[in-house]
Amino acid sequence: MLNIPLMTNNIQKEDIDEAVNFLQTSNRFTNGPKVIEFEDAWSQWLGVKHSVFVNSGASANYITMAVIRDLYGPGEVIVPPITWSSDLSSVFAAGLTPVFVDVNLHNLAMDEEAVLEKLNENTRAVFLTHVLGFNGLTSRLLEELRKRNVPLIEDVCESHGASMGGKKCGTFGLASNFSFYYAHHMSTIEGGMICTDDERFYQMCRLYRSHGMLRESTDREFREEICREHSDLRPEFLFLVPGYNMRSTEINAVIGLSQLRRLDTNNKKRAENLKLFLDNLDPQKYFTEFEQEGAVNYAFVVMLRNPDEDRFYRLTEMLRAEDVEFRRGTAGGGNMARQPFVRQRLKNFDASSLKNADMIHFYGLYTGNYPGLERKKIFELCKLLNSIG
Ligand SMILES: Cc1ncc(COP(=O)(O)O)c(C=O)c1O
Incomplete structure (x- = not known):
């Protein structure tokens, strides 16, 4: 018998040793310094300014679509039929309307022409999935989206390290999503990442990850401005957006740091x-x-x-x-x-x-x-x- 599993040994002894050592020598286990270290290492590996570590790729999808709705308003999001369920459910959950376009067979991502045909004044984003490790972008699609000012969101949950013209997928759009589920290129057991160069998008993602709390923002001026507008509320408990709790833990981040090396x-x-x-x-x-x-x-x-x-x-x-x-x-x-x-x-x-x-x-x-x-x-x-x- 051939006996080929889908995935094997994705979490190795060295990852477990690091996690055990961390547990024995630390006293803070929820979202903290190790999460920041993993986010920084991931941003550097990918080539983006900011990363936000969350508890799954699906969570990355949900937060991303919520932020798209907040920044651009209700409307349509162009989506592929070959993707994961959360790429659709996140669009519905945000009150946006998915508009399907077919994929091409060569990379299983949305067909460039089909995307361009569906763009209209109600389009709020193109939510492209890089399927099973194939780059799904073309320079023409990027150029057309740029010209028309339509934000691109890349779902790279299945394609860590895929690239176009030597540049990594996940760096082309306004934001990108990754998953670190066991079966993927690398794993934090469960986990996901939202990546962006956009300062405002980044701050919103941080808020959404943690109950919508303003204190999660790292932008002091922004925090002060909002606090002034809401002087009846306490800055520690100012819930600016209808957020979630999609944080991960320090232990998952330690495993991520170890995995990233390989x-x-x-x-x-x-x-x-x-x-x-x-x-x-x-x-x-x-x-x-x-x-x-x-x-x-x-x-x-x-x-x-x-x-x-x-x-x-x-x-x-x-x-x-x-x-x-x-x-x-x-x-x-x-x-x-x-x-x-x-x-x-x-x-x-x-x-x-x-x-x-x-x-x-x-x-x-x-x-x-x-x-x-x-x-x-x-x-x-x-x-x-x-x-x-
Ligand atoms: C394209 C895509 N997006 C999102 C997800 C969701 O990731 P997770 O399983 O980490 O929630 C997956 C899951 O495998 C996926 O393949």
């Missing part, structure tokens, strides 16, 4: 694995023209070249028999517009109009690509996949 080395291995995988997969049977430039994938996307239900069934049975773990669709299971919580809210939208998303939904899956995956196993996996008639 991220680049691991990512290099993942990129090599992907190349090996795509070079050996039969292009007659499978779609193999994925954009590898700047890609850093924790998963191998296996998508049939042509729709064929029987073949897809044989494929999944074979993987099960060989104990190769997989997820149908993509990280979020495929076409998100088909999910009940979306259908209930967008009653007139025809989810089946998203043809490429449906192709991945019905005839695509992914298997694990972790740094320790042996070359031999990648060859064997391809041989197995290519043998399916």
